[in-house]
Amino acid sequence: MKLLIVNPNTTAGMTDKIGDAARSVAAPGTDILAVNPDSGPVSIEGHYDEAYCVPGLLEEMARGKAAGVDAAIVACFDDPGLGACRELMDVPVLGICEAAMYAAAMTAGSFSVVTTLKRATPIIGALALRYGMERHCRSIRAAEVPVLALEEPGSDAADKVKAEVRRALEEDGAEAVLLGCAGMADLARRFTEEVGAPVIDGVAAAVKLAEGLVGLGLKTSKAGSFAAPRAKPYAGRYAAMAPGAPAAARAAE
Numbered sequence: 510m511k512l513l514i515v516n517p518n519t520t521a522g523m524t525d526k527i528g529d530a531a532r533s534v535a536a537p538g539t540d541i542l543a544v545n546p547d548s549g550p551v552s553i554e555g556h557y558d559e560a561y562c563v564p565g566l567l568e569e570m571a572r573g574k575a576a577g578v579d580a581a582i583v584a585c586f587d588d589p590g591l592g593a594c595r596e597l598m599d600v601p602v603l604g605i606c607e608a609a610m611y612a613a614a615m616t617a618g619s620f621s622v623v624t625t626l627k628r629a630t631p632i633i634g635a636l637a638l639r640y641g642m643e644r645h646c647r648s649i650r651a652a653e654v655p656v657l658a659l660e661e662p663g664s665d666a667a668d669k670v671k672a673e674v675r676r677a678l679e680e681d682g683a684e685a686v687l688l689g690c691a692g693m694a695d696l697a698r699r700f701t702e703e704v705g706a707p708v709i710d711g712v713a714a715a716v717k718l719a720e721g722l723v724g725l726g727l728k729t730s731k732a733g734s735f736a737a738p739r740a741k742p743y744a745g746r747y748a749a750m751a752p753g754a755p756a757a758a759r760a761a762e
Contacts, residue, residue: 607636
């Protein structure tokens with residue numbers, strides 16, 4: 510199968526890390542295509558960044574659709590633009606927050622999330638409510654490290670994240686911990702060994718869930734919520750992204 514993973518920010522180094530994490534768990538025969546847009550925020554740290562990442566995210570999804578991918582993943586823990594991607598795509602589209610929470614709920618009695626900055630905690634809390642996971646979620650903690658600090662050689666960002674993982678387990682009663690940023694994708698296995706409890710990376714969880722959905726022959730339902738967007742013209746810079754515009758034209762933009 511061909512699996513598209515879109516990092517919605519424009520930091521290529523993070524995209525490479527996400528791709529490596531995905532390939533480390535992918536089944537033989539799963540071809541991972543990890544990409545990022547060339548326009549948009551360098552990191553996603555709040556509602557404003559999230560809004561401006563969605564056009565580039567949708568452009569990459571359109572390219573993937575034209576290339577015939579079998580499933581797609583939005584590799585940002587805010588799950589930005591997930592509903593719009595599902596309207597656009599016929600194949601399964603997963604968000605990494607959604608995938609991580611479902612994986613945790615099936616393997617632990619409760620979980621906590623450790624994210625980057627405090628401003629992300631209400632966004633993740635809202636997602637827990639949307640996904641019906643609030644009864645499982647013990648806490649959402651912030652390590653208070655900017656997203657891009659995770660990309661800096663010699664940074665103490667990983668140590669700060671691990672300290673919050675330990676606190677979630679020891680103080681909050683969590684039985685598993687989710688890493689609340691795609692930039693933490695390379696830390697999950699090491700942290701699991703070091704803290705003695707499941708530490709879940711949403712990228713890896715989404716890859717395995719996507720493979721399962723494709724194996725079941727499931728696609729995104731077009732019966733209601735994720736029906737294809739109605740054809741209409743768009744003005745200005747987004748004219749090529751208008752619903753009904755030829756896929757080849759969108760992919761060429």
